[in-house]
Amino acid sequence: MASEAKSSGLEGVNAADTAISHVDGEQGRLVIAGADAEQLALTATFEQAAARVLSAGGALAVDPVELATQLALARASAWEALPRLGDALDATDGMEALRAGLAHLWASGDDRADAVTAIGAAPVFVAAWSRKHRGLQPVPPTPGLDHATDYLKMTIGAPPSPAAARALGAYLVTVIDHGMNASTFTARVVTSTASDLISAVVAAVGALKGPLHGGAPGPVLDMLDAIGTPANAETWLLGELAAGRRIMGMGHRIYRVRDPRAAVLELAIKPLSTDRLALARAVETAAAKILRERKPDRPMAANVEFYTAVLLDAVGLPREQFSPTFGVGRIAGWSAHVLEQRRVGKLIRPASTYIGPMPQL
Numbered sequence: 636m637a638s639e640a641k642s643s644g645l646e647g648v649n650a651a652d653t654a655i656s657h658v659d660g661e662q663g664r665l666v667i668a669g670a671d672a673e674q675l676a677l678t679a680t681f682e683q684a685a686a687r688v689l690s691a692g693g694a695l696a697v698d699p700v701e702l703a704t705q706l707a708l709a710r711a712s713a714w715e716a717l718p719r720l721g722d723a724l725d726a727t728d729g730m731e732a733l734r735a736g737l738a739h740l741w742a743s744g745d746d747r748a749d750a751v752t753a754i755g756a757a758p759v760f761v762a763a764w765s766r767k768h769r770g771l772q773p774v775p776p777t778p779g780l781d782h783a784t785d786y787l788k789m790t791i792g793a794p795p796s797p798a799a800a801r802a803l804g805a806y807l808v809t810v811i812d813h814g815m816n817a818s819t820f821t822a823r824v825v826t827s828t829a830s831d832l833i834s835a836v837v838a839a840v841g842a843l844k845g846p847l848h849g850g851a852p853g854p855v856l857d858m859l860d861a862i863g864t865p866a867n868a869e870t871w872l873l874g875e876l877a878a879g880r881r882i883m884g885m886g887h888r889i890y891r892v893r894d895p896r897a898a899v900l901e902l903a904i905k906p907l908s909t910d911r912l913a914l915a916r917a918v919e920t921a922a923a924k925i926l927r928e929r930k931p932d933r934p935m936a937a938n939v940e941f942y943t944a945v946l947l948d949a950v951g952l953p954r955e956q957f958s959p960t961f962g963v964g965r966i967a968g969w970s971a972h973v974l975e976q977r978r979v980g981k982l983i984r985p986a987s988t989y990i991g992p993m994p995q996l
C-alpha cells in the first residue's frame with residue numbers, strides 16, 4: 636500500500652484530504668469536485684455528477700456517457716440477481732434491505748468495476764424492496780432510461796413525469812457527496828484496512844441508517860403531517876422540545892447557516908405540484924425562530940433533510956423509502972472516496988484516550 640501511495644502521487648497527503656467535495660459551514664457553501672452543488676444539481680444528470688466524483692476520487696477521467704451505459708447494464712444485472720438475495724428484501728426497514736441486498740454482491744477486487752456494480756444495484760434493490768413492502772410486484776429496469784428516471788419508474792411502476800424525474804435527479808446529485816460525513820468516513824475506514832469496495836459501502840449504509848445522519852426525512856414528513864397548517868407550527872414545535880425531542884431536519888454539525896442543499900431542493904421542488912412546500916417554509920421559519928431563542932449561541936437552521944422530505948414525497952416516493960433513496964445517491968460519493976482512499980493507502984486508526992483504571996501493581 637505504501638508503494639501504491641507513492642506511485643499515485645499522494646504521498647504525504649493527510650487521510651482527511653479530499654478532492655471530492657468541500658463543505659464550508661460558515662458560508663453555507665458546498666463544492667462538489669470543483670462545481671458549486673447548486674449549479675451541478677440544476678444542470679447535471681446523476682450519471683454526469685457520478686462521473687465527476689469518481690474522476691476526482693480515482694484521479695482518472697470517467698466518461699459520463701460510458702458510465703451511463705455501464706450503470707444501465709449494472710441495473711439489469713442487479714435485477715437478474717434479485718432471486719439470489721434470499722430474504723434481504725423482506726426486511727421491514729428499507730435501510731436494512733439495502734444493506735442486506737448490497738452485502739450479496741461479490742467484490743471483484745477491481746474498485747472501478749465494483750463501484751459501477753454497487754451504484755447500479757442500489758436503486759434496483761431499493762425499488763424492489765419498496766414495492767414488495769407495499770404488496771406490489773417489483774418492476775424491472777428499462778434499458779435506455781437514465782438512472783433517476785429508471786429508479787422512479789421501478790418504484791411507482793409507470794413512466795414518471797419528466798418534471799418528477801428531473802427533481803429526483805436533482806436530489807440524487809445534491810446528496811452525492813458531502814465532505815467527511817459519518818457514512819463516508821466509515822467507507823474510508825473500511826477501505827483503509829485494504830478491504831474491498833462492497834464491504835465499504837455496506838458498512839456506510841449502516842452509518843447512514845441512523846436518524847442523526849440519513850434517517851431524518853421520513854420523520855420530517857411525519858412532523859409536517861402532524862402540524863397540518865402553519866398556524867399550528869409554533870405550538871407543536873414547542874411541545875416537541877418540551878418532551879425532550881429534537882426538531883427533525885433542523886441543525887447540522889458543520890453548517891452554522893442554512894444548509895445550501897435546502898435551497899437547491901426548494902428550487903427543484905418548484906415545478907412539482909405539492910401543497911406541502913408552503914407549509915414546510917412556515918414550519919422552517921417557526922423552528923428557526925424557536926431554536927434561535929433557545930440557543931442564541933448555537934445557530935441552527937434547516938438541513939438537507941427538511942426539503943428532501945417534501946421533494947421525495949412530491950415525486951411519489953413513499954416515506955419509508957426516503958432514507959434508502961439518500962443511499963442511492965450517496966453510494967456514488969462513497970465509491971469515489973473508496974477510490975481516493977485506496978490511492979492514499981494508509982490505515983485510518985485514531986488513537987483512543989484510556990480513562991479507565993490501571994491494574995494495581
Ligand code: COA
Binds near residue numbers: 883884940
Ligand atoms: N432540535 C432541537 N435541539 C437541537 C437540534 C434540533 N434539531 N439539533 C441540535 N440541538 C441541540 C441539542 O439538543 C444540544 O443541546 P444541549 O447542548 O442543550 O444538549 C445542542 O443543540 C447541540 O447538539 P449536538 O447534538 O451536540 O450537535 P451536533 O452538531 O452533534 O448535531 C445534528 C447535529 C444534525 C445531529 C443535530 O442538529 C440533530 O440531531 N438534528 C436533528 C436530526 C436531523 O435533522 N438530522 C439530519 C442531519 S443532515
